[in-house]
Amino acid sequence: MAKIKGKEVGMGPVNFRAPTVAIRLKWVVIWYCLRALLRGIAWLVRHPAFVIVPLLALKAYQLWTGGEWWLVIATAAVPASGLAGWRWRWPDSFAQRVVWRMRGSRRRFLEYRTRWDATMRALNLTVRMDDRTFVPRIVKVRSSGTVDQVTVRLLPGQILTDYAEHAERLARTFGAEDCRVRSAASMIPAWWPGGAEGWMARLFAWALPRRTDRLVLWFLTNDPLREVVAPIPATDPPNLQALDVARREDGLMFRLRLLYTHLLVAGATGAGKGSVLWSIIAALGPGIRSGLVQLWVLDPKGGMELALGRRLFHRFCYGSDPAMDGASDAEYEEAFATLLEDLVAIMRRRQGKLRGLSRLLKPSRDEPFIVLIADELASLTAYVTDPAMKKRIAKAFSLLLSQGRAVGITVVGALQDPRKEVLPFRDLFPTRLALRMAEAEQVRLVLADGARERGARCDKIPETLPGVGYVAVDGETEPIRVRFSHITDEDIAVLVDLYAPDLVGAREPIPTPEGVAA
Numbered sequence: 001m002a003k004i005k006g007k008e009v010g011m012g013p014v015n016f017r018a019p020t021v022a023i024r025l026k027w028v029v030i031w032y033c034l035r036a037l038l039r040g041i042a043w044l045v046r047h048p049a050f051v052i053v054p055l056l057a058l059k060a061y062q063l064w065t066g067g068e069w070w071l072v073i074a075t076a077a078v079p080a081s082g083l084a085g086w087r088w089r090w091p092d093s094f095a096q097r098v099v100w101r102m103r104g105s106r107r108r109f110l111e112y113r114t115r116w117d118a119t120m121r122a123l124n125l126t127v128r129m130d131d132r133t134f135v136p137r138i139v140k141v142r143s144s145g146t147v148d149q150v151t152v153r154l155l156p157g158q159i160l161t162d163y164a165e166h167a168e169r170l171a172r173t174f175g176a177e178d179c180r181v182r183s184a185a186s187m188i189p190a191w192w193p194g195g196a197e198g199w200m201a202r203l204f205a206w207a208l209p210r211r212t213d214r215l216v217l218w219f220l221t222n223d224p225l226r227e228v229v230a231p232i233p234a235t236d237p238p239n240l241q242a243l244d245v246a247r248r249e250d251g252l253m254f255r256l257r258l259l260y261t262h263l264l265v266a267g268a269t270g271a272g273k274g275s276v277l278w279s280i281i282a283a284l285g286p287g288i289r290s291g292l293v294q295l296w297v298l299d300p301k302g303g304m305e306l307a308l309g310r311r312l313f314h315r316f317c318y319g320s321d322p323a324m325d326g327a328s329d330a331e332y333e334e335a336f337a338t339l340l341e342d343l344v345a346i347m348r349r350r351q352g353k354l355r356g357l358s359r360l361l362k363p364s365r366d367e368p369f370i371v372l373i374a375d376e377l378a379s380l381t382a383y384v385t386d387p388a389m390k391k392r393i394a395k396a397f398s399l400l401l402s403q404g405r406a407v408g409i410t411v412v413g414a415l416q417d418p419r420k421e422v423l424p425f426r427d428l429f430p431t432r433l434a435l436r437m438a439e440a441e442q443v444r445l446v447l448a449d450g451a452r453e454r455g456a457r458c459d460k461i462p463e464t465l466p467g468v469g470y471v472a473v474d475g476e477t478e479p480i481r482v483r484f485s486h487i488t489d490e491d492i493a494v495l496v497d498l499y500a501p502d503l504v505g506a507r508e509p510i511p512t513p514e515g516v517a518a
């Protein structure tokens with residue numbers, strides 16, 4: 001008879017099965033007791049914090065039977081003070097390993113177990129075989145206080161999209177604000193150094209189970225992204241592979257990898273693209289001060305977004321209103337093209353230096369990590385009026401995007417309209433972030449086919465939540481919902497005072513656009 005790793009549910013009030021082997025009742029009882037004991041031990045190993053429950057029961061029993069009270073309390077105090085020390089010294093690890101697990105177990109029994117079978121049947125997510133009905137099993141529930149992660153084992157023939165189609169219904173049924181469907185194959189423990197890209201993940205890649213038969217339902221129970229995220233203190237030196245720039249919806253820090261990648265930020269007007277760029281600059285601050293990081297900045301919106309931080313930038317170039325400083329559009333456009341071509345020249349020089357020695361440049365003060373920040377990319381691509389300049393700018397961008405990563409040059413570009421006509425080299429950005437978008441179709445253009453169906457409903461992000469978006473990372477199947485820190489003009493002034501590099505000329509006003517206006 002066919003066997004399925006799901007939970008079989010009966011067809012009627014009583015189910016009979018013909019016995020094939022006669023076993024004495026006492027052996028059956030012993031077998032069930034042993035199995036329950038082994039399962040209990042395995043469960044305690046996975047939920048070590050619950051060891052405290054039998055321990056407390058034992059202590060209570062000792063007190064009851066006349067044990068020395070001070071001895072009883074002293075032995076109970078050892079694990080209690082261990083837990084307290086853990087919480088005090090490593091609060092994040094304690095929250096994830098103890099608090100989240102306990103909350104997950106409670107919610108599994110009180111919320112999900114009770115309504116799971118009926119919901120699966122109602123949504124037609126069961127499988128019928130040989131007159132038997134199988135319901136997908138809940139493997140585990142983890143709760144972060146803001147998100148319940150319910151891992152489900154798929155039944156044969158089921159795919160992630162089957163569940164994604166019902167995401168909204170699942171959210172309503174289990175009293176969540178939203179539900180996202182994520183594949184379990186991409187789930188690297190959040191506490192691993194560097195997450196999915198870190199050294200732990202790479203070192204143990206061979207040992208990580210490939211859980212293609214599982215998915216994780218993310219039930220958003222209490223949206224932490226409704227709160228504005230305050231500026232996040234930067235680490236010194238900055239970890240260029242994991243910059244602390246935003247808060248994730250499960251309450252964890254979102255760490256952005258910038259080294260050896262390029263980032264595209266797309267969002268409607270007022271979606272908070274500026275806060276993304278400033279969060280990145282803030283996280284890079286200590287590196288800018290030490291000379292490990294150089295910012296090359298293009299702000300075609302007349303310097304409106306980024307000019308406040310000009311002392312932090314190695315090169316800064318903005319377009320403006322020709323009537324104000326006498327420079328023509330063509331001169332501005334030439335200034336942009338020149339800056340980009342200078343960067344291409346550095347790229348070529350670095351390639352020559354590395355050739356035959358290494359395939360990746362390790363940034364240092366001699367060869368710093370260069371981040372090209374380009375706000376309003378459309379003004380540098382589609383809206384350039386001079387065809388010759390348009391060609392030069394497009395060529396330089398294509399070269400930087402296709403060859404710059406390995407030699408420590410990263411492009412961070414922001415734009416409103418992600419269509420190919422506006423940004424022909426959109427596909428050359430490996431990391432993409434979609435903030436609030438004007439149309440559902442744009443989500444697909446920025447993130448990936450099916451991203452919206454899996455929960456990245458960027459067109460539904462309300463205008464009241466600027467800085468909220470979904471980020472797609474290479475190697476992760478589903479985008480992650482995050483909110484970037486809100487950096488005010490006052491915060492920028494503090495950043496400049498803290499991190500402006502102490503180089504000759506850095507405190508002089510930088511002529512903009514370069515070579516055009518004083």
Ligand SMILES: Nc1ncnc2c1ncn2[C@@H]1O[C@H](COP(=O)(O)OP(=O)(O)OP(=O)(O)O)[C@@H](O)[C@H]1O
Pocket residue numbers: 228229267268269270271272273274275276416466467468483484485486487
């Ligand atoms: N992360 C954030 N948290 C809270 N408020 C934010 C955040 N980001 C931006 N805002 C606020 O939202 C408004 C619009 O932000 P911003 O100018 O960065 O948007 P934008 O996408 O760059 O818009 P545009 O394309 O029109 O320049 C501003 O008033 C800003 O203060």
